[in-house]
Amino acid sequence: MSDQRRVVVTGATGLIGRALCKKLHERGYAVMVFSRSPDKARQAVPEAAEYVAWQVAETGEWAAAIDGAYAVISLAGASIAGQRWNETYKRELYDSRIVATRGLVKAMEQAQTKPKVFVSGSAVGYYGWCDDTPLDEDAAPGKDFLAQLCMDWEREAAAAEQIGIRTSMVRTGIVLDKAEGALSQLLLPFKMFVGGPVLPGKQWLSWIHLVDQVGIIMLALEDERVHGPINATAPTPQTNRDFSATLAHVMGRPSWLPIPGFGLQLLFGEMADALLIHGQRVLPHKAQEHGYQFTYPTLEPALQKLLS
The missing domain is CATH 3.40.50.720 (NAD(P)-binding Rossmann-like Domain)
Structure with a gap:
């Protein structure tokens, strides 16, 4: 070539x-x-x-x-x-x-x-x-x-x-991928019926x-x-609480055990603030402006495909 x-x-x-x-x-x-x-x-x-x-x-x-x-x-x-x-x-x-x-x-x-x-x-x-x-x-x-x-x-x-x-x-x-990354880390607690949002829960997850x-x-x-x-990012960012609820629904598990932010701060320090406790509501304006068609624009079908 x-x-x-x-x-x-x-x-x-x-x-x-x-x-x-x-x-x-x-x-x-x-x-x-x-x-x-x-x-x-x-x-x-x-x-x-x-x-x-x-x-x-x-x-x-x-x-x-x-x-x-x-x-x-x-x-x-x-x-x-x-x-x-x-x-x-x-x-x-x-x-x-x-x-x-x-x-x-x-x-x-x-x-x-x-x-x-x-x-x-x-x-x-x-x-x-x-x-x-x-x-x-x-x-x-x-x-x-x-x-x-x-x-x-x-x-x-x-x-x-x-x-x-x-x-x-x-x-x-x-x-999001089943084998690696953030989703793979979330699966085990939900499988064990102890999954839930990271508090405060209203932070955005793009x-x-x-x-x-x-x-x-x-x-x-x-x-x-x-x-x-x-x-x-997908055009439908979620709050942490909504993301957890959707994941629980797809897995057939409850989302009932919130994870306290202060505990994550003790474990992970500054990284917890940047990645888990706070977030951003980001939209893919430029990608859509240039005609990109998302295969998975919404969360539930994306999770269903990954976890099927």
Whole structure:
């Protein structure tokens, strides 16, 4: 396949990355995976055409592989919910996104034949802790750590636009999948009849099915009208209480045992505030404006499909 259809992907071994690489392969792209562990990537992403050793903080031979690629899609980053946020882990969260993106943009700038498209990850944490106000891509950023992380991440990605590369930043919500991610963590307590909302329960949860997450990344890749931030969330965000009630209904279980926020704060500290106790009511305005048709626009059918 020609270089015009070669797509470089970082973060390919994660939940979203694996599903994306499969979709890219189905669409006829030649997938080149950048990974710190190419052997691990080969097992996780068998569809890729090539696996390249990549060090986030170093410019190496991998930079030459960007030359002539059609696009770069960067999903790399340490897990936001991987552990309690001490200062060391905050630095890892930051460097694995900001430093990595800076290095990729530098390599694109130095390429003789630059990629046409750069799609960078981001997150709805950009908007910070919000009330019931619906948020589209033009909403102001928040002021907490996660919001600052996303702002800096997007700023590094936007530098690619300055060198003539069409650039999008995909602000991802809570991605639903049965095997991994937030939903998989919720299933056990509901199966054990001890599930319930995280208090206060009125905080918003902006969710998206994995199929639509990949679909919006593909929209950012293939639709030349898409520039800048784009929200990857379903058009029907839920309060935590309503999400829990719907999950309980689909599973045939009660949602009766609320989880106190202060207990989560004791266990997880700042991470609990950012991810569990507070939320954002995010809407996918740009995706819908550009004609994206959600496979799972509402929660109950999405959960039924995932849990069937």
